[in-house]
Amino acid sequence: AQTVTQSQPEMSVQEAETVTLSCTYDTSESDYYLFWYKQPPSRQMILVIRQEAYKQQNATENRFSVNFQKAAKSFSLKISDSQLGDAAMYFCAYRSAYNNNDMRFGAGTRLTVKP
């Protein structure tokens, strides 16, 4: 079974600085998707960024980028120029490309942004 590990329960960053959230996963599959979801206090999980495993290029979305290391099964999220609105729980997630069933989540990292 696939597992997702986020080893940082909490992180903090100064506004305008850069922070990196770590995620590792375990799978025997060759094709899959990886995601970072943001869950602000309003509760709804919102997709931040997605990476297809077959793509070598790291995904970027404005201030958010990932460092995808397939061999190491690592998928970290970098937030540049952190803003107060970035404060939230961040979940790393894995989903197989071979079926449309469940998505596996890490335990989450609570990010605090200090003004």
Next chain:
Amino acid sequence: EPEVTQTPSHQVTQMGQEVILRCVPISNHLYFYWYRQILGQKVEFLVSFYNNEISEKSEIFDDQFSVERPDGSNFTLKIRSTKLEDSAMYFCASSDLRNTGELFFGEGSRLTVL
């Protein structure tokens, strides 16, 4: 932008009572899911649903749980006899056939069992 909607946002119930949580997935999506998040813990998969039947379910999804798509829009999660440990946020999600992998989540229903 289309979104997944869930009702109620918060429900308080007595142990042993039946609860139905409702979800309206995005209209052109065909895959539906329920996830659970106990306070302070990780998001856990409960069940996936496709073509009017359960595709996969976790060990959490025991005989007390059931899902149904009673009409063309709603997707419900029923807990027949709630237990204290069922207290959690329940998230509904949906996805489409493009298989970009993304799940679209609702805002969740908080269930408190007393």
